[in-house]
Amino acid sequence: MPWSRFEKQWSIVEDGRILSYKDAVREAIDQAMCLDPKVFAIGLDADDCYGVYGTMLDLSHPERVLGTPISENAMTGVALGAALTGMRPIHIHMRADFLPVAMDQITNYVSKWKAMFGGKPKVPLVIRAVVGRGWGCGAQHSQSLHGMFAHLPGLKVVTPATPRDAKGLLLQAISEDEPVLVLEHRWLYKNEGAVPEEMYTIPFGKGNYLRRGGALTLVAPSLAAIHALKACEEHDLDVDLIDPRTIKPLDREMILESVQRTGRLLVVDYDSPACGFASDVLALVAEEAPDVLKRRAGRMTFPDVPMPSSGVLERRFYPDPERIAARVKAMIGITQSEEAFV
Amino acid sequence: MPWSRFEKQWSIVEDGRILSYKDAVREAIDQAMCLDPKVFAIGLDADDCYGVYGTMLDLSHPERVLGTPISENAMTGVALGAALTGMRPIHIHMRADFLPVAMDQITNYVSKWKAMFGGKPKVPLVIRAVVGRGWGCGAQHSQSLHGMFAHLPGLKVVTPATPRDAKGLLLQAISEDEPVLVLEHRWLYKNEGAVPEEMYTIPFGKGNYLRRGGALTLVAPSLAAIHALKACEEHDLDVDLIDPRTIKPLDREMILESVQRTGRLLVVDYDSPACGFASDVLALVAEEAPDVLKRRAGRMTFPDVPMPSSGVLERRFYPDPERIAARVKAMIGITQSEEAFV
Amino acid sequence: METPRMKPAEFLDLYEQLLRIRTLSEHILEVYQDDVMETPVHLTLGQEAVAVGVCANLDKDDVLSLGHRTHAGALAKGMPLKALVAELYGRTTGCSGSYGGSMHVYDPEHGLHGSSAIVGGNIALGVGAGLSFSLQSKDNIAVSMFGDGACDAGVFWESMNYAALAKLPVLFLLEDNTLSNVMPKSKHLFPDPAAIASHFMPTFFADGTDVLSVYQAANEACGEIRRTGGPAFLHCPTKRWMKHQGVEEEDLPFIHIDRSKDCPIQKLERYLLGSHLATPGKLKEIRARVDQALADAVRFAKESPYPNPEVLEV
Amino acid sequence: METPRMKPAEFLDLYEQLLRIRTLSEHILEVYQDDVMETPVHLTLGQEAVAVGVCANLDKDDVLSLGHRTHAGALAKGMPLKALVAELYGRTTGCSGSYGGSMHVYDPEHGLHGSSAIVGGNIALGVGAGLSFSLQSKDNIAVSMFGDGACDAGVFWESMNYAALAKLPVLFLLEDNTLSNVMPKSKHLFPDPAAIASHFMPTFFADGTDVLSVYQAANEACGEIRRTGGPAFLHCPTKRWMKHQGVEEEDLPFIHIDRSKDCPIQKLERYLLGSHLATPGKLKEIRARVDQALADAVRFAKESPYPNPEVLEV
Numbered sequence A, B: 001m002p003w004s005r006f007e008k009q010w011s012i013v014e015d016g017r018i019l020s021y022k023d024a025v026r027e028a029i030d031q032a033m034c035l036d037p038k039v040f041a042i043g044l045d046a047d048d049c050y051g052v053y054g055t056m057l058d059l060s061h062p063e064r065v066l067g068t069p070i071s072e073n074a075m076t077g078v079a080l081g082a083a084l085t086g087m088r089p090i091h092i093h094m095r096a097d098f099l100p101v102a103m104d105q106i107t108n109y110v111s112k113w114k115a116m117f118g119g120k121p122k123v124p125l126v127i128r129a130v131v132g133r134g135w136g137c138g139a140q141h142s143q144s145l146h147g148m149f150a151h152l153p154g155l156k157v158v159t160p161a162t163p164r165d166a167k168g169l170l171l172q173a174i175s176e177d178e179p180v181l182v183l184e185h186r187w188l189y190k191n192e193g194a195v196p197e198e199m200y201t202i203p204f205g206k207g208n209y210l211r212r213g214g215a216l217t218l219v220a221p222s223l224a225a226i227h228a229l230k231a232c233e234e235h236d237l238d239v240d241l242i243d244p245r246t247i248k249p250l251d252r253e254m255i256l257e258s259v260q261r262t263g264r265l266l267v268v269d270y271d272s273p274a275c276g277f278a279s280d281v282l283a284l285v286a287e288e289a290p291d292v293l294k295r296r297a298g299r300m301t302f303p304d305v306p307m308p309s310s311g312v313l314e315r316r317f318y319p320d321p322e323r324i325a326a327r328v329k330a331m332i333g334i335t336q337s338e339e340a341f342v
Numbered sequence C, D: 001m002e003t004p005r006m007k008p009a010e011f012l013d014l015y016e017q018l019l020r021i022r023t024l025s026e027h028i029l030e031v032y033q034d035d036v037m038e039t040p041v042h043l044t045l046g047q048e049a050v051a052v053g054v055c056a057n058l059d060k061d062d063v064l065s066l067g068h069r070t071h072a073g074a075l076a077k078g079m080p081l082k083a084l085v086a087e088l089y090g091r092t093t094g095c096s097g098s099y100g101g102s103m104h105v106y107d108p109e110h111g112l113h114g115s116s117a118i119v120g121g122n123i124a125l126g127v128g129a130g131l132s133f134s135l136q137s138k139d140n141i142a143v144s145m146f147g148d149g150a151c152d153a154g155v156f157w158e159s160m161n162y163a164a165l166a167k168l169p170v171l172f173l174l175e176d177n178t179l180s181n182v183m184p185k186s187k188h189l190f191p192d193p194a195a196i197a198s199h200f201m202p203t204f205f206a207d208g209t210d211v212l213s214v215y216q217a218a219n220e221a222c223g224e225i226r227r228t229g230g231p232a233f234l235h236c237p238t239k240r241w242m243k244h245q246g247v248e249e250e251d252l253p254f255i256h257i258d259r260s261k262d263c264p265i266q267k268l269e270r271y272l273l274g275s276h277l278a279t280p281g282k283l284k285e286i287r288a289r290v291d292q293a294l295a296d297a298v299r300f301a302k303e304s305p306y307p308n309p310e311v312l313e314v
């Protein structure tokens, strides 16, 4: 299977030490483990020779990388139990699709624990999962699911798009005393960018402008952000491109400020549409500033069906830079008039 | 615990045979089981002396009501396996909070099965779960979760508000060859209304006007619909009140048509706000008709935190008719002017 | 059964523990219909011996992971009575600040890191505490306490497997009242759970209505855990006197309870008096102390404030 | 081992089945690097005997519930080769209309109601089919087939418990290649799963590299199920020749494979020739037929259309 031949996505050209997304994740884990002996990693196949696609290899403290049986539900409870008693676990899943197996623990335990006891417990638990779409993996091995997790009160949902964010957001997650779900996109693993060598954190709830422009606000997390950037750069689009970085908490202010300027909003989200992240952003504008919209707001998401396996269909399932560009052009292009509210 | 002393909610005054919501559910199950020997019910404590709050008592075919161990995940797979091989199971849960235990099966199996095999399989599986908030049940026994389930492609999500709908939508669910999740609200069980004696189905994706008016469109499912109705009737509000009946599929047309007339939208949803049903409805309007909004759209949902146990907090957690009325009045009341877009 | 080697004062301490828990149950029975406790209660009436006998073998820093039936375990593990009673009364001074209610109790000072009402999952949390001890080279024990119904759940299986593989200091404590709500064990659990557990770890057995039996078996099980660093299993059959939830007496036709013979407190009383470890006067003194403690706790709770609903405003 | 009582033609049929599956694996090895099959493949190379030996005891309407490693089971249960090959090639004529790929195969005509790539859950689906048979008073059997890794998962435990409680006609078929990806069983599963299963149901054992051993044990297990109406367990240790996924050979240091001694096909060949149940010419004839069938299936697949991506437009 040609994962190994898999190409990089679009990268931001930057100065500084260049690192891949995968290595940025690895560095964050390594530095966190070196800094704090309470930090440990645990996960199915996290300790094997492939080391979760390379992010767990050559760490300074391999003795704090633990494998597990195929028992995602109990192991989430084990990680939570360890977090409550003085450790700082990072629970790792090779695919986000395995998280529903642990959903009792994630819904009823992990995300509830702090509030359920009056805010007293510290729950320094990070769950890392890789969104692994590709090569005909089909309906059960291609899901994003961040919309589903964002629905749960008590859980922070983080979706790094760049190597710099991958490191900084993961370190922030590890430093938090509340549970954080970090969803990494497999297609970004080879992407490169400038990543500071020292430890640093990126705060949650602060979006990132990947591009400035005036004609349209484009909100896109994770791989969608990178595809959107490619679309904008290749087509020289006049777009304010916001990577929210964290789905929850969401940087409402940044989005609203931008939409107020541009009057046009498109959300590109590589997840299912219903009750998802794209809905949430459109709802925000409907609730706070519908009057500034010069045009209907737009959503580009997966079709509302499970991912098919056939490559022909799989390639069509995801939006891509070309289709994003076409959609942006259509939204910007139409001259504004009374009837143009389409 | 005073469940037994628990009062009815607001009921619609109607002619016809009057039945409680609980008895309407029971009648639907009984009639379906009598009509079709393939229909059976299965669930933890479904067969005991309490019979899931009375909905499973005195059925004509008690031999087709099966109890289960505390194994919600495997039992969902068992129900799916039975559905794929000729039976029509109704899988019953006393609380929606137990569904996350079965989330692997619901996410990765039940909702994917049809599409994953090219649309060929029939999956006549109904999952019934009761939303059981009340009496300090706390964070793990009070969740609605319909927003989370609606995110999953392949699953229909049904939230009956009236006795008539409880019967008709459940019979529709049982007649479907695709999986349906029916979420019943425990607070509606004693509510009464006109329910036809014969078997009938209510189509999915068709909302129901509980009240007609011109100043504001109020969308509210399940118990929220009944509380909204009470608010409107007691305060004589000029409101178009839409009970969507099914969260998914959603009657987009009815909502858009109404908002186009009223120019004002409020969604009352007894569920968490982030990436939830209320977001979805606001997003619909932002996407299709933001220009018709005379005011910001509004959402009334749970606060975005887990449900506390203390009665004092629990009562504040849910919106209620009085607060709904106040919100509607505030949205209608302000005179419309250039600046009034608040 | 071997009689536990304990000092007389320790026997009396067991007695006081049992009584403290029982007295709280009786208080709940008395006031619950007045709606002063807005929380579903799963009473531990009749089952006190299991938690008390085990916790007498635990340190303050040992962990006890509880499910929905919390009162006996929480008190036996050391939670102050006031904190629990205030939680039942929904006050901010409660162990969970009024956010938890009867099913969600919290007192990390006494190794209680939170209990859960979704059956089964708390077993894994105890294993996680065991992992924590193992990683930190602490020689504490984590106890996962659960009922026969919880054995149905996959998380029971997964938790035993991981604890055995990773050799974690966890006591799997099965408080077996033979019921899951109104379902008898024969309807919900096919195999003998202790026989299954024996494929993973050493298993021990005690009469769960007899605190001395539980104490002794727990002593051996905990000794084994401390010696090997690995898990052990303790099976304690016991009897549920009340309905699964609420304040009505159990009346299932297939459950037979003799409220004198099966009572952990009367059993211990008979033993203490028979073996001259206590006089009737001494026991009376203890009862008075326990009653006073409860009265104090109830007063404390009633004088404590309710939470302010405005905390929920955005 | 007792030799199965079969007609000579039945022995040859087993041989043809094994070969058909092997030949497909070899075709995949040949073409996979050309990216003509856009789907992750978990080959059944070396493990063919388990599915073939069991399915020879099943009717068309008996159900087989598969996980991610599907090819042997699907073909042994009767799925036409064309349907599977076309699915691997991503064509609309595939068994799942190109929506499934290697891990999701479907052929209800032959009791294949869909397979799953999330480890463990398919065990419960098989139990559901057993429930269906029981409710409809059909005397069919449902087989849940799974690996040693799936035994880790709670759903394994829950499924056995329910099948035993409800007395359902389910064969729990453990295809034990001692590996979960690159993890040896000793790292992921503490107890012997068959010993655990014996607390729920009668257990049987077979050499999973020897189709006659599997046939015989499955025959006894299925006989037991048909006789009692309740479940049985069959444990078949076998060997995985290839890496967990993809087309590279296994090279784990602790896995020892002798490609001649351990080969189910060569084993049966030696038996057939030694006992004069077949001549070399007869076997050659079968091989030619199998090769032809594969060539036909590949041609069929390649001539079939891809799906039209426009089906995904809203």
Ligand SMILES: Cc1ncc(C[n+]2csc(CCOP(=O)(O)OP(=O)(O)O)c2C)c(N)n1
Pocket: B044, B070, B072, B098, B101, C068, C069, C117, C118, C119, C146, C147, C148, C149, C150, C151, C177, C179, C180, C181, C244
């Ligand atoms: C996953 C889940 N399913 C169902 C329930 C409802 N429920 C609460 S307690 C209980 C019975 C538990 O029995 P057992 O584990 O033996 O504990 P006991 O009540 O006897 O102490 C059930 C079914 C639940 N809380 N969680």
Ligand SMILES: Cc1ncc(C[n+]2csc(CCOP(=O)(O)OP(=O)(O)O)c2C)c(N)n1
Pocket: A044, A070, A072, A098, A101, D068, D069, D117, D118, D119, D146, D147, D148, D149, D150, D151, D177, D179, D180, D181, D244
């Ligand atoms: C719930 C879940 N966790 C992890 C995986 C990743 N995974 C796929 S196959 C596999 C190993 C399964 O081992 P086993 O059950 O023995 O089957 P085998 O591959 O040996 O046939 C794993 C861990 C998965 N598919 N599902």
Ligand SMILES: [Mg+2]
Pocket: C147, C148, C149, C175, C176, C177, C178, C179, C180, C181
């Ligand atoms: Mg019990």
Ligand SMILES: [Mg+2]
Pocket: D147, D148, D149, D175, D176, D177, D178, D179, D180, D181
């Ligand atoms: Mg294996």
